[in-house]
Amino acid sequence: MKTYQVNINKNANGSSEIKSFNDLKEAFDYFSKLDVNELEETNGEGDEYELAKYEDGEFQEWTNEELRQIGWPENTWVIRDQISQ
Numbered sequence: 001m002k003t004y005q006v007n008i009n010k011n012a013n014g015s016s017e018i019k020s021f022n023d024l025k026e027a028f029d030y031f032s033k034l035d036v037n038e039l040e041e042t043n044g045e046g047d048e049y050e051l052a053k054y055e056d057g058e059f060q061e062w063t064n065e066e067l068r069q070i071g072w073p074e075n076t077w078v079i080r081d082q083i084s085q
Contacts, residue, residue, distance in 0.1 A: 048081035
């Protein structure tokens, strides 16, 4: 079963799940509304929000079709930070 997980990546301090969804559009809507101005800098690097895809608990790469569905550039990670807002 596919799940879409919104994480906060604290760079050197690892990442943690914020919320999980079964629906890509719902997950992306939530991810898009997160305020990047609330992110902090950790060990000289800015933290970031990430939308990640899992299937049966295993991390999966995004397909270009999925990225097109959410209007995200092809062949990229789905992340937001203070630089890439």
